[in-house]
Amino acid sequence: MAGKEIRLDAHRIVDEPFYLAQGDEVRIAEISYRCGMPLLLKGPTGCGKTRFMQYLAWKLGRPLITVSCHDDLSTSDLVGRYLIRAGEAVWMDGPLTLAVRAGAICYLDEVVEARKDTTVVIHPLADDRRELPIEKRGELLRAPPEFMLAVSYNPGYQSVLKDLKPSTRQRFVALSFDYPAPDQEAEIVQREADIAPELARQLVRLAGMTRSLGDSGLAEGASTRLLIQAGKLVARGIPVRAACQVAITQALSDDPELLAAIDEMVSSLF
Amino acid sequence: MELDNLKERFFALVAPDLPNDWEVEEALEGLTGAAPDLVETVLAQVPVIWPVSNSLCYNYLGQAVGALSCFPPAELGTWVNETLDRYEKGGLQAAQRFMVHVEEEFVCRLRGIAGLRFDEVQGRLLPYVRGLAGRDLDLAAAATACTDGETIYLPREISLARGEADNFLLYKLTASFQWAFLELGSFAPASPLLPAAPDTELAWLPLARFFDSLAHPGLAADIYLQLESIRARAFLARELPGLMREALPLLPACPAWPAAGDRAGRLVSELQCYCLSGDIRDASLAAAHGRRLRHLVEPGTDAARSLELCRDLHAQWCRDAGDYHSPQPLFFQGTFRLDLVLAARNRRRRSLEQRFVDTLATVLVQTPAPGKGTGGDREQAAGEAPAPDVALVLDSGGKRHRDAEQTAFLRINNEQVALDEELEALAREVTDEFGFLPPRFISSAAGRAGRAAAIGAPGGPAGGGEVQAPVVYDEWDHRRNGFRKNWCIMTEKEIPVTRSTFIAATLARYRGQIVRLRNQFEMMRTTERFLRRQRDGDDIDLDALVESLADSRAGLPPSDRLFVRLARDGRDIAALFLVDMSNSTQGWVGTAIKEALVLICEAMEKVGDRYGIYGFSGMRRLRCETFHIKHLDEPYGDGVRQRIGSIAPQEYTRMAPAIRHMTARFAEVDARIRLLVILSDGKPEDYDDYKGEYAIEDTRHALLEARSAGIHPFCITIDHHAHEYMAHMYGAANSIFLDDVRKLPARMPEIYRVLTS
Numbered sequence A: 001m002a003g004k005e006i007r008l009d010a011h012r013i014v015d016e017p018f019y020l021a022q023g024d025e026v027r028i029a030e031i032s033y034r035c036g037m038p039l040l041l042k043g044p045t046g047c048g049k050t051r052f053m054q055y056l057a058w059k060l061g062r063p064l065i066t067v068s069c070h071d072d073l074s075t076s077d078l079v080g081r082y083l084i085r086a087g088e089a090v091w092m093d094g095p096l097t098l099a100v101r102a103g104a105i106c107y108l109d110e111v112v113e114a115r116k117d118t119t120v121v122i123h124p125l126a127d128d129r130r131e132l133p134i135e136k137r138g139e140l141l142r143a144p145p146e147f148m149l150a151v152s153y154n155p156g157y158q159s160v161l162k163d164l165k166p167s168t169r170q171r172f173v174a175l176s177f178d179y180p181a182p183d184q185e186a187e188i189v190q191r192e193a194d195i196a197p198e199l200a201r202q203l204v205r206l207a208g209m210t211r212s213l214g215d216s217g218l219a220e221g222a223s224t225r226l227l228i229q230a231g232k233l234v235a236r237g238i239p240v241r242a243a244c245q246v247a248i249t250q251a252l253s254d255d256p257e258l259l260a261a262i263d264e265m266v267s268s269l270f
Numbered sequence B: 001m002e003l004d005n006l007k008e009r010f011f012a013l014v015a016p017d018l019p020n021d022w023e024v025e026e027a028l029e030g031l032t033g034a035a036p037d038l039v040e041t042v043l044a045q046v047p048v049i050w051p052v053s054n055s056l057c058y059n060y061l062g063q064a065v066g067a068l069s070c071f072p073p074a075e076l077g078t079w080v081n082e083t084l085d086r087y088e089k090g091g092l093q094a095a096q097r098f099m100v101h102v103e104e105e106f107v108c109r110l111r112g113i114a115g116l117r118f119d120e121v122q123g124r125l126l127p128y129v130r131g132l133a134g135r136d137l138d139l140a141a142a143a144t145a146c147t148d149g150e151t152i153y154l155p156r157e158i159s160l161a162r163g164e165a166d167n168f169l170l171y172k173l174t175a176s177f178q179w180a181f182l183e184l185g186s187f188a189p190a191s192p193l194l195p196a197a198p199d200t201e202l203a204w205l206p207l208a209r210f211f212d213s214l215a216h217p218g219l220a221a222d223i224y225l226q227l228e229s230i231r232a233r234a235f236l237a238r239e240l241p242g243l244m245r246e247a248l249p250l251l252p253a254c255p256a257w258p259a260a261g262d263r264a265g266r267l268v269s270e271l272q273c274y275c276l277s278g279d280i281r282d283a284s285l286a287a288a289h290g291r292r293l294r295h296l297v298e299p300g301t302d303a304a305r306s307l308e309l310c311r312d313l314h315a316q317w318c319r320d321a322g323d324y325h326s327p328q329p330l331f332f333q334g335t336f337r338l339d340l341v342l343a344a345r346n347r348r349r350r351s352l353e354q355r356f357v358d359t360l361a362t363v364l365v366q367t368p369a370p371g372k373g374t375g376g377d378r379e380q381a382a383g384e385a386p387a388p389d390v391a392l393v394l395d396s397g398g399k400r401h402r403d404a405e406q407t408a409f410l411r412i413n414n415e416q417v418a419l420d421e422e423l424e425a426l427a428r429e430v431t432d433e434f435g436f437l438p439p440r441f442i443s444s445a446a447g448r449a450g451r452a453a454a455i456g457a458p459g460g461p462a463g464g465g466e467v468q469a470p471v472v473y474d475e476w477d478h479r480r481n482g483f484r485k486n487w488c489i490m491t492e493k494e495i496p497v498t499r500s501t502f503i504a505a506t507l508a509r510y511r512g513q514i515v516r517l518r519n520q521f522e523m524m525r526t527t528e529r530f531l532r533r534q535r536d537g538d539d540i541d542l543d544a545l546v547e548s549l550a551d552s553r554a555g556l557p558p559s560d561r562l563f564v565r566l567a568r569d570g571r572d573i574a575a576l577f578l579v580d581m582s583n584s585t586q587g588w589v590g591t592a593i594k595e596a597l598v599l600i601c602e603a604m605e606k607v608g609d610r611y612g613i614y615g616f617s618g619m620r621r622l623r624c625e626t627f628h629i630k631h632l633d634e635p636y637g638d639g640v641r642q643r644i645g646s647i648a649p650q651e652y653t654r655m656a657p658a659i660r661h662m663t664a665r666f667a668e669v670d671a672r673i674r675l676l677v678i679l680s681d682g683k684p685e686d687y688d689d690y691k692g693e694y695a696i697e698d699t700r701h702a703l704l705e706a707r708s709a710g711i712h713p714f715c716i717t718i719d720h721h722a723h724e725y726m727a728h729m730y731g732a733a734n735s736i737f738l739d740d741v742r743k744l745p746a747r748m749p750e751i752y753r754v755l756t757s
C-alpha cells in the first residue's frame, strides 16, 4: 500500500496557494464540505475556478485530485480497472475511487465535456447516499466525511450537445464565478505574473474592452489566465505589444476584423 | 523667440554671407510669436534654401508657419524640396505660388497618394470604439468629427499623413478623442453655472442654454471646446499612452492662425496650441491663467472646471470679439454639436418614457387591483374603469452602497406590490436619465391601464373571419398560469413566388465565403469517430482486450466488447429554421435574413444534416401563418431558392404559435438531435393586445414546450440593442443577439457549426 501513499502525497497542497476571495465563496464551500454536499463551479474559462479548488483543498487540509474531462473519458477511467502485472490481475483504483478511499477532494474539471453515460457514476456520490459502487469488484464504497466532490463547467454559449443534465446539476451547491473586479484582477495579475502594477492595470483594461465585444461577435473576452500569461511574457523581456498579440489577441479570435480591432486596443493602451 | 535672438540664429545659419539687416528683420517677423521647437524646425531648412536663392529663402520664412498648420512637421523637408523643384523649373513666382497654396498644391496630393476613407476603416474601428466605451456606440461619416453620445461621427477621409498606417492612426486618434469627450462628461458638466432644466424638458440642453446667455455664445463655445480638448488630450495620454505616443508626431505643429487683429481668435488659437504641444506659449496667458490651465491636465478634474474657466476667459476676451471668426478646429478634436447631442438625448428620453409607460401600464393591467383605496372618490368618464392610484417607490441611496439592500416597490391603491426585474431596471434607467422619476410617467401609465381594464383583458377582440386552417394551438396566459385552449389558428401557406436576381446576386457576392463554408461544413460531415468497446469492428481495442484478460484472470466474466469501429456519420441532426417575416423586417434586416438563408443552405448541402425552412407572420390569433420555404427532406433546388428570394415582409410577430407549429412538425421527425433555429428582429407582438409581458411569457412558454419535447431551440435576434427580456424569453445560453445586420449572413452558418459540433 506504500504505492498508494505516494500517489496521494503528490496531491497534497503544502503551501498556501494565492487566492483572492471574490465574495463569501470560501465560507460557503467550507460549510458545504462540513455538510457533505458537492460543489458545482460555474464560470467562464480562466477566471479562477481551479485556483479556488486548490485554495479550498489547502484550507481543508485534504489532497486534491483533479480530472480534466474529455469525451473519451470512460467509467473505468474514473473508477478503476484490472491490470495485468507479472501474470497476475491487479486492481487499480481510478482517481475517483482513490479520492473516496482517502477522503480527498475530487475535482472534475469541465464536466460537460465528459460523455453523459460517464457522468452518471457520480450520481450516487453526489446525493446524500455518498457512495460509489465498484461493479467489477462487487464493492460498495461509502465515502468518509472528509471526501468532497466538485465539478466545474462553463455555461457560456456552446454546443447543444454539451449541456449539463438537470438530473446531474440538481445535486450540487452551485457557486457562480466571474472575472474578478478590475482592482482585484489587477492585483492578481500583478502578483501572478510578477509585473508592475501599472502594466497589470493596463492589461485588465484591455481585458475589459475585449469582454464588451460580445455583441460584435466575440463569444468570450480575455480571461484572467490570458492576462497572466501575457504579463509573464513581458516580465521575461518580450515587448508588451508582441506579448499581447501572441498571448491575447490571437488566442481570442480568428475573425480578421476583430483581430484588427483588438490589435488597435493593444496599441492604444501600450 | 525675440527678434534679436532670431536674427542672431539666422546670421549664424547663413554665415559667411552677410545679408541686409532690414530684409532679414522683415522676413523673420512672422516667427516672433512661434514656439521655440517650431522655430527650430523652420530654421533647419534655411541652409537648404539660402544657397539656391536668397529671395526664395525670405519668402519661405514668411510662409513656413502657415504651411505647418496644414501638415505635420515631418513633411516640411519634402515640401521644401518640392518648392525648390518649382523654383528651378518656373522661377521665383512659380515657387511662391506653390508655397502660398499649400492645400491645393501639396496636401491635396498627399491625399491622392495615401488618403484613407471612412468605409475602409469602419470595420476595424467599430469594435475598437465599442471596446473602449464598453457599450454599443455606432460610427458614421460626416464632414467634421463630432459625437451625439450614441454615434461617433468621423471625417469621410483622412489624408494628413503619408501612409495608410499613419492615416489609420489619425482615424483612431480622432475616434478616441470623441470617446474621451463622452467619458469626461463634456456635454453635461455638473456645474452650478448651468441653468437647471425641468425634468422633461426636450427643447434645450443646459450647456447650450448657458452659452446662449453669454455676450458672445460662439466664442464661449469655442473656448469650452478648446479647454475640454486640452483635458481630453491629457486624459488620453493617461488612458491610452500607446496611441498618444504614436499619433503625436503626426499632428500639425501649430494651428492655423487667425487674421491679424482678431484678438479673441488669437486666444482660441493659443489654446489649440496648448492642446497640440502641451505648452502654454503665450506669456500673458500663462501669467494670468497658467495655473488653472495646467490644472486641466491633471487627473481628477471635471468639466465643471473647464466651464468655470471658460466663463472667465470669455468675460475677459468678449470685448475684443468684434472681428471674431471661429478658427479651423484641429481635425482630430472635431467640434461640439450640441444640437445633435440634444436630438440624441431626446430620442433616448422619448423611447425611455415610452418603454417605461408601456411596461408599467402592462404591469398595472395584470396586477389584480387590491382594495380600491382612495380611487373611489374620483369621477371617471363613462365606461372607463377608475385609473388606479399608483406610486413607485425607489430608494435613492441605493447607488452609493451597492451591497445595501435595495428597496423598490409599487404602491397601488395603498398596497405594496413588488417590482418585477424589468420594471425596476427601467425605473432606475429613468432616474439616471432624468434625475428622478417624472410623475407624468406614472400618471400616464395609470391612465392607460385604466382604459385597458375597461376594454378587457389582453388577448384582444376576436376579429377576422377567414378561418380555414386545420391546426389549432393553445396560448399561454401567464396571469392565470394556464393555457387559453384552442386559442390560435395556424395556417401553413405557400409564398407567392416572384422573379428576381436576388439568388444569383447573393451567390456571386458571397462566392468566396460560400467556398470556405462548404469546406468547413464538409469537414463537419467527415468527423470520423472511433467507437470503442464494440462487439465487432475494424480493429482490436487493445485497452478493452487487456482489461478483459485482466478481468478473466481476476475471475470475472470477460467482456466481449473488444473492437474499435470507425463511425463515419455520427450526426443524425434535423434542423428547422424559422424566420420572422413580420413587417418590421422590411429593408436591411429582411435582405440579410434571406442572404443568410442562402448561405446556410449552401453549407447545409455539404454537411448533410436534414433541414427545413419556414417563415412566420400573421395578424391576430385567428390568422397565424407559417410559410413553407423548404420542408425537412425536400431537396434544395430551384424551387427552394426561388422561395427564399421571394420572402417578403408580411404582418405581425406572434411568434409562439409558429414555435408550437414547428414543435408539432418535429414530432414526426426521428433524429438524435432536433434543433430549432429562430431568426427574428425583436419583441413578439401582434395587432391586438398581444404584446409586452404577455407576449414574452407566451413565447417563453412555447420554447419551454419545445424543450420538453426534446427539441433544442436557439434564437438569433437582430436588433440595435440587447434587451433585458431576451435572456429571460430565450434563455441566455440559447440565444444570441446581433446588433449589426450585415454580420448575419456570415455569423449564421458559424453559429450553426458551433451549435452542432
Ligand SMILES: Nc1ncnc2c1ncn2[C@@H]1O[C@H](COP(=O)(O)OP(=O)(O)O)[C@@H](O)[C@H]1O
Binding pocket: A018, A019, A020, A021, A022, A043, A044, A045, A046, A047, A048, A049, A050, A051, A052, A180, A188, A192, A224, A225, A228
Ligand atoms: N481569485 C483569484 N485569486 C488568485 N488567482 C486567481 C484568481 N482568479 C484567477 N486567478 C489566476 O488566474 C489563473 C487562471 O485561473 P484558473 O483557476 O486556472 O481558471 P479556471 O479553472 O476557471 O479555468 C490562475 O492560475 C490564477 O493565477
Ligand SMILES: [Mg+2]
Binding pocket: B580, B582, B583, B584, B585, B652, B653, B681, B682, B683
Ligand atoms: Mg417583428
